[in-house]
Amino acid sequence: MTRGLISHLAVALVFLVLLVQVTPSLAAVVTTVEDLGTKNFDFVIIGGGTAGLVVANRLSENPNFSVLVIEAGGTNVGVFNSEVPFFNSRLFNTPADWNYTTTPIAGLGGRSMTYPQGHILGGTSSMNGLAYTRGSSDDYDRYARLTKDKGWSWDNIQPYLRRNEKWTPPADHHNTTGEFDPTIHGFHGITAVSLPGFVYDFDHRVINASHQLPEFPFNLDMNSGNTIGIGWTQSTINAGVRSSSATSYLAPKYSQRRNLHVLINHRVTRVLQTGSSSDGQPIFKGVEFAEDSSNG
Numbered sequence: 001m002t003r004g005l006i007s008h009l010a011v012a013l014v015f016l017v018l019l020v021q022v023t024p025s026l027a028a029v030v031t032t033v034e035d036l037g038t039k040n041f042d043f044v045i046i047g048g049g050t051a052g053l054v055v056a057n058r059l060s061e062n063p064n065f066s067v068l069v070i071e072a073g074g075t076n077v078g079v080f081n082s083e084v085p086f087f088n089s090r091l092f093n094t095p096a097d098w099n100y101t102t103t104p105i106a107g108l109g110g111r112s113m114t115y116p117q118g119h120i121l122g123g124t125s126s127m128n129g130l131a132y133t134r135g136s137s138d139d140y141d142r143y144a145r146l147t148k149d150k151g152w153s154w155d156n157i158q159p160y161l162r163r164n165e166k167w168t169p170p171a172d173h174h175n176t177t178g179e180f181d182p183t184i185h186g187f188h189g190i191t192a193v194s195l196p197g198f199v200y201d202f203d204h205r206v207i208n209a210s211h212q213l214p215e216f217p218f219n220l221d222m223n224s225g226n227t228i229g230i231g232w233t234q235s236t237i238n239a240g241v242r243s244s245s246a247t248s249y250l251a252p253k254y255s256q257r258r259n260l261h262v263l264i265n266h267r268v269t270r271v272l273q274t275g276s277s278s279d280g281q282p283i284f285k286g287v288e289f290a291e292d293s294s295n296g
Contacts, residue, residue: 028255029075029121029262036261041068044287046268048073049123050245054164057190057249060260067260072267072292073119076126076246083241091127095295096120119294121264122246130235130242132193134161137225154225162186171197171240179232181221190248192238206230267292 030036043059045052048071060067073096076082081090091097092114100115118124137154144153151157165186170176176195185193196203210218210230219229236243254260272286 028260029077029264031263031265033263033266036068036263038066041066041261043067045069046271046287047071047123048121048246048250048262048264049118050125051123053122053245053249056260056262057254060254060257063257063259065259069260069262070266070268070287070289071121071262071264072294073121073123074264074295076121076244079120079126082120082122082126082244085130085235085237085240085242088127088129091118091120092116096127120246121250121262122244125236125244126242126246130237132223132234132236133227134223134225136227140225158184163189164191165189165193166191168192168194168238168243170195171237174199178220180234181224184221184224190251191236191245192243192248193234194237195232195234197237197240207232265292265295266290 033039042065045056045059045067048056048069052069052071056067056069059065079091079096081087082096093099096119098117098119100117101112102115104110104112116124116127118127120126140152140154140157144150144156163186166189167182167185167187171194174197179195207218207230210216217229219226219231221234222229222231223234241247250262255262266289268287268289270288271284272288273282274285275283277283
């Protein structure tokens with residue numbers, strides 16, 4: 001097992017978050033410390049998952065910052081079961097999965113369940129069910145009230161949601177009029193979002209019934225802030241292929257940045273204190289990591 005130490009000016013701790021393939025990512029991804037060429041970076045991001053690659057993308061927009069991502073899992077490139085929508089379950093209990101299980105659940109007779117989480121570049125966005133949902137506006141507004149920060153309100157968070165989103169035609173290019181509300185979506189972002197590419201005959205019957213039965217109301221767009229009702233599913237898919245944080249935020253035009261580096265198959269084991277401030281507060285500017293043997 002190899003070990004290493006990275007020193008840097010700031011450590012960004014980014015944990016895997018659930019919740020994104022336009023083209024295969026061809027990043028300057030390396031598998032050994034020697035291939036990095038340096039051990040000093042301005043920012044080290046622990047975990048190249050759903051959130052980690054977003055942070056890496058945004059930080060590396062500034063060419064004066066050197067950014068390193070350390071990911072425990074392997075590359076997403078060429079992983080067929082990640083690329084194909086709904087083949088994701090084939091990744092469960094494989095090296096691409098952290099292989100977590102829950103604690104015993106009383107309501108399930110004391111049984112434990114598997115809890116899939118992506119152990120792969122892109123994190124769980126490389127193996128989830130592709131559902132795209134922003135959540136309820138009520139939740140965001142409650143966050144704003146509880147934190148006393150208006151920036152978390154539904155209205156104020158919209159520019160950031162749209163900056164992320166690139167609305168994409170479905171795979172069959174059918175007319176999507178009446179299936180979503182274009183006024184609330186982003187068309188120039190990074191993560192592809194689309195409607196079902198191949199609908200069934202009964203889909204329209206269900207939608208028609210929702211217009212007729214008040215107990216099952218039609219909802220034009222589940223991402224409007226109102227999540228109640230029946231409507232068309234929105235997914236992070238582009239032309240029939242998964243859109244993940246790895247395929248979007250680490251797409252070739254971003255991964256070619258000379259200041260962005262990605263080390264895979266290595267797990268961070270500790271954040272290291274490298275000194276103290278003048279008032280005695282600890283300073284952490286280093287990380288310790290080891291090669292992750294679980295990748296085979």
